[in-house]
Amino acid sequence: MANTDCVGVRVFSLNCCGVIGSGLAIFSKHRIHDTFLYRYSLNGYPYMAHHGDWFGGKAVGMAILNLAGLTANVYVTHLHAEYSREKDSYLSHRVVQAWELQQFIRHTSTGADVVIVGGDLNMHPQDLGCRLLMSYTGLRDSYVETAKFDGCENGMTLIADNLFISKNELIPFEKGIRIDYILFKGSSKTDIYCDCMSTTKGSIPGHPLPYSDHEALTVELRLESHIPAQTGSDKTQDTPTEKLAELVDTLTEARTEVKVGLHCAERIRYTAARTGVMGLALLFLELAIAAVPCFALGAEQPFPRISFYLLAILCFAILLTTFLLYIFHTMELKSLQGAEDQMRLAAGSLQEKLRGFSVTQPHSVPQRSPDGEQPCALDPEE
Structure with a gap:
């Protein structure tokens, strides 16, 4: 607006x-x-x-x-x-x-x-x-x-x-x-x-x-x-080599933190899946118990409807919660993995560029442009 x-x-x-x-x-x-x-x-x-x-x-x-x-x-x-x-x-x-x-x-x-x-x-x-x-x-x-x-x-x-x-x-x-x-x-x-x-x-x-x-x-x-x-x-006053090296270190640190987040998301997703399986097993057990009176001849004991319904609600709540958690943390996992892949690709590109500077200028001060300014390490033409 x-x-x-x-x-x-x-x-x-x-x-x-x-x-x-x-x-x-x-x-x-x-x-x-x-x-x-x-x-x-x-x-x-x-x-x-x-x-x-x-x-x-x-x-x-x-x-x-x-x-x-x-x-x-x-x-x-x-x-x-x-x-x-x-x-x-x-x-x-x-x-x-x-x-x-x-x-x-x-x-x-x-x-x-x-x-x-x-x-x-x-x-x-x-x-x-x-x-x-x-x-x-x-x-x-x-x-x-x-x-x-x-x-x-x-x-x-x-x-x-x-x-x-x-x-x-x-x-x-x-x-x-x-x-x-x-x-x-x-x-x-x-x-x-x-x-x-x-x-x-x-x-x-x-x-x-x-x-x-x-x-x-x-x-x-x-x-x-x-x-x-x-x-x-x-333009930055740092030499291209110093700038690239600093950027590679920062990117490596960022990848480490993202990997920590990946492990946490995987752990929570695994816990949600395991809890969901337990909830599903509990639901099947409840259905099996409910089916017993139907096959028992001459059973005079009334069926515990309230307990059955409460337990069913609990089972469905567990299944729904764990399903939503599993879906959400799967999405989180994919986002973290995508970011880590992008960072890995960027780090590889920067390291190649850094090696290129080291090979072309091993013992010399980085070249300056005619006007006396240093080229930027991240300029597209480099």
């Missing part, structure tokens, strides 16, 4: 996802030319209703804007929450979401001059998912890149002083955590800089309550167009 209010702000809702909606929306003063919504293949578990992530349907939304002749791809997303730092049952799901997010951004932003990503990633800056997203896409963190910052200490977006937050949720981080981000990158003909960044600081001035349980982020970005051969400030 897109509309325009009295001040010319276009609103595009990306809430058509999941049972209760993803809660995503993009507000823009610039014309929105195209939109797309992609729902992540893994979104938690429906039987964890008190968490609610599965019912929301985590997704990434995209809007293509025109900024004074420049094409800007703007993305908004919300990844699965982390409910326990020590025992994170959803880590593999969040890693797969980060993997799908970087794929979505890379494949849809090929012709964009500017890429901006904002949202609640539910990950700390050094978490695996963040490293995977930023290293693969080349996105830069506004908090790290900004020339001026005004906000909570260390850029925290989930603080203990917020009335909507339970301090137990922040353990072991007493003051708060930074899990909301605005990421950006330019292109070969557009440089982008973050001149200023700010966050809200708890309660609304003059009011006892804050806007939300998270602090809002605001950034001022400056765009500079140029001829592609003139500069390349958006």
Whole structure:
């Protein structure tokens, strides 16, 4: 749904996802030319209703804007929450979401001059998912890149002083955590800089309550167009070999976490299948017991109908529950396996590229382009 209010702000809702909606929306003063919504293949578990992530349907939304002749791809997303730092049952799901997010951004932003990503990633800056997203896409963190910052200490977006937050949720981080981000990158003909960044600081001035349980982020970005051969400030300063080696390590770590999720899904599916077989055996046993009075001659004992019906309901409940669990975790297993296969293929490609650099430049510093800039390790032409 897109509309325009009295001040010319276009609103595009990306809430058509999941049972209760993803809660995503993009507000823009610039014309929105195209939109797309992609729902992540893994979104938690429906039987964890008190968490609610599965019912929301985590997704990434995209809007293509025109900024004074420049094409800007703007993305908004919300990844699965982390409910326990020590025992994170959803880590593999969040890693797969980060993997799908970087794929979505890379494949849809090929012709964009500017890429901006904002949202609640539910990950700390050094978490695996963040490293995977930023290293693969080349996105830069506004908090790290900004020339001026005004906000909570260390850029925290989930603080203990917020009335909507339970301090137990922040353990072991007493003051708060930074899990909301605005990421950006330019292109070969557009440089982008973050001149200023700010966050809200708890309660609304003059009011006892804050806007939300998270602090809002605001950034001022400056765009500079140029001829592609003139500069390349958006390029990484690392050598291609260092960049590729770091990316291979990150990808290997991600594959390990996904494999852990695979083993957990296989174990739960096996347990569901075994319990279902037991429920089926119990149902057959009940039917056999019910058939005995029919063949017993002269039986005067009344048939226990209530007990029979209650036991039948129990058997059918077990069969239905285990069947649904088996189906759901089979779907989870296939999604995890698909992501792991993609990561394995990508890791093999990166390792081949890394070996190519080692063979062609074994004892020399990586070659620089004529303008003095190093080539990007992930450029398509390489």
